[in-house]
Amino acid sequence: MALSGRAEEGRTLMAVDLALQPAPALPKDGGAEVTAAIDLCAEQLQLMIQCLLEREADEFCQESLLLFAACKERRDNALRTRILGYDRRHGVQVSTLERESQEVAQALDREKQRQGERETLGVVHLTSRLQDLRARIKALTNGTESTD
Numbered sequence: 001m002a003l004s005g006r007a008e009e010g011r012t013l014m015a016v017d018l019a020l021q022p023a024p025a026l027p028k029d030g031g032a033e034v035t036a037a038i039d040l041c042a043e044q045l046q047l048m049i050q051c052l053l054e055r056e057a058d059e060f061c062q063e064s065l066l067l068f069a070a071c072k073e074r075r076d077n078a079l080r081t082r083i084l085g086y087d088r089r090h091g092v093q094v095s096t097l098e099r100e101s102q103e104v105a106q107a108l109d110r111e112k113q114r115q116g117e118r119e120t121l122g123v124v125h126l127t128s129r130l131q132d133l134r135a136r137i138k139a140l141t142n143g144t145e146s147t148d
Contacts, residue, residue: 013065014058015048018072022125024079024132027086034082041071080132084139094140101133 026034048068051061058065086092108126115123 012059013062013069015052015061015065018065018069019121020124021072021076022128023072023076024083025129026079027083027090027092030083030086030090034079034086038075038078038082039071041068041075044068044071080135083132084136087136087140092136092140094137097133097137097140101130101137104130104133 044064044067048061048064051064052058055061087097104126108123108130111120111122111126
């Protein structure tokens, strides 16, 4: 579910919800190219943090949390699209992404073993990274633009 949809369902959006949906990892050498002209949500992030520091409670910062969540969703979708374009323009090999995917999967397994049954932020971030890598592999293999 989209983060901004939580308020529509009458649930309070929490700052931790935002941390549980990490931004896509950028290509090692292509960060500047991929992020060019994309709103990285710095202003919304600053307003959200300022509100949380001043009011010390997520429920009193719903407007700033929702504004950041909406910006983050737009940003992350734009980044994923740009990353796919970068992969194609720079001839990123599926085998390279598969190798990286295996490394992330192994790191995820180690993290899960270390943490037991608890789902930590590290597990969430590695799982998200693995999903993004698999979507990139699928897009390159199928020649599609979609990350869905």
